[in-house]
Amino acid sequence: MxxxxxxxxxxxxxxxxxxxxxxxxxxxxxxxxxxxxxxxxxxxxxxxxxxxxxxxxxxxxxxxxxxxxxxxxxxxxxxxxxxxxxxxxxxxxxxxxxxxxxxxxxxxxxxxxxxxxxxxxxxxxxxxxxxxxISGAEFSSTSLKVFADESFRVDKRYAEVSGALNDCATNLGLGGIEMIYGSGAVKNACQVLDYPAACYLKTPKTQDGGGSIWDFAATACIVREAGGWASDALGQTLVLNPPGSTFMNQGGVLYASNERIARYLIDRL
Structure with a gap:
């Protein structure tokens, strides 16, 4: 390959x-x-x-x-x-x-x-x-690392979500956020484990998309077992065997290196 x-x-x-x-x-x-x-x-x-x-x-x-x-x-x-x-x-x-x-x-x-x-x-x-x-992050965090799909740049909630991410970084005592683009959903999800302060977020939306079950089934298991957070953007359990479409757009997706980051973003968004 x-x-x-x-x-x-x-x-x-x-x-x-x-x-x-x-x-x-x-x-x-x-x-x-x-x-x-x-x-x-x-x-x-x-x-x-x-x-x-x-x-x-x-x-x-x-x-x-x-x-x-x-x-x-x-x-x-x-x-x-x-x-x-x-x-x-x-x-x-x-x-x-x-x-x-x-x-x-x-x-x-x-x-x-x-x-x-x-x-x-x-x-x-x-x-x-x-x-x-996997027992801890490989790298340190001076900023909140935010792994994102290219589609996030045109998300209608981009400004709102960016503000919440910046506030989260401040709450953690970090020097702002660092947006990291260029990977697919699987790599984005797994990379939150590399830093003590990192997240990957896809906001809910009505149109089909937001990744599919095959993007998040394996990563949800890995990230949770490594001590990280994996849920939908509302903090609910990811629906990985839905009766209809395989798309994940209705609930969005949230991965984080720890629960504190996840809870902060869920409360804000």
Whole structure:
């Protein structure tokens, strides 16, 4: 994946969300998903686990029966951050989760090909980077690191949310905020673990978008098990097996390196 010749990639666009980042797809996305599905096939048959992959599950008709009726489902994003991938930039990752019918993420695995870094977690058993348990932030924080999608720049609540983020930084005794763009949702969510003061926020909106279940199932498990915060933007549990659309726009998304940051933003927004 990391060594793929991007000049030779065939790109197409799908009907998914309202941004180009959510609509672009390449043969690498498709081949990656096929390989993952093949690898999970034996376990899926043995334990009656449904499969939901971003590239093979584009309609409600595809999604509704199996994942809502079976006890578990695999939730796979074979290449999150396709836009930075085709641009030859870091910020993309592979995401695989095992989700209970209730919507609870039980296993989360995220692989970053650029840095050869594997994050994984099992509910109740902690989170790991490769074989080392994640026990604290890698870097210090002199500002509140805010990981954001490019779409945040044109969010109608941009000014309001930016003000709340700045106030949060002041409340923490930090010197303002640092906006960090360029990654897909999976990397954005995981990067809150790298700093003691960081967050990733997607505000609720009415139009389809806001990421999908495959963007957040694995990362929710990993971030929670590492001691971070993962919820919707209102502080409610992420709905990771909804009966209708797989989009997350209705509740938004909030990841934070700790509960204090999350509670402050929830109260303000």
């Amino acid at each position: 990391h060594s793929a010749d991007r000049d030779q990639l065939r790109q197409r666009y799908k009907e998914a969300g309202s941004s180009s980042a959510s609509q672009i797809v390449t043969e690498v996305d498709l081949e990656s998903e096929a390989l993952i599905r093949q690898s999970l096939e034996a376990a899926s048959e043995q334990w009656d686990i449904a499969f939901v992959g971003e590239e093979s599950s584009q309609t409600v008709a595809d999604l509704t029966p199996a994942r809502l009726l079976k006890p578990y489902y695999w939730c796979v994003d074979p290449l999150d951050g396709t836009l930075p991938f085709v641009q030859g930039k870091p910020g993309y990752a592979v995401s695989i989760a095992l989700v209970a019918q209730s919507g609870e993420p039980l296993i989360g695995v995220v692989y970053d090909p650029v840095h050869s870094k594997l994050l994984h977690a099992i509910k109740g058993q902690g989170a790991y980077e490769d074989r080392a348990r």
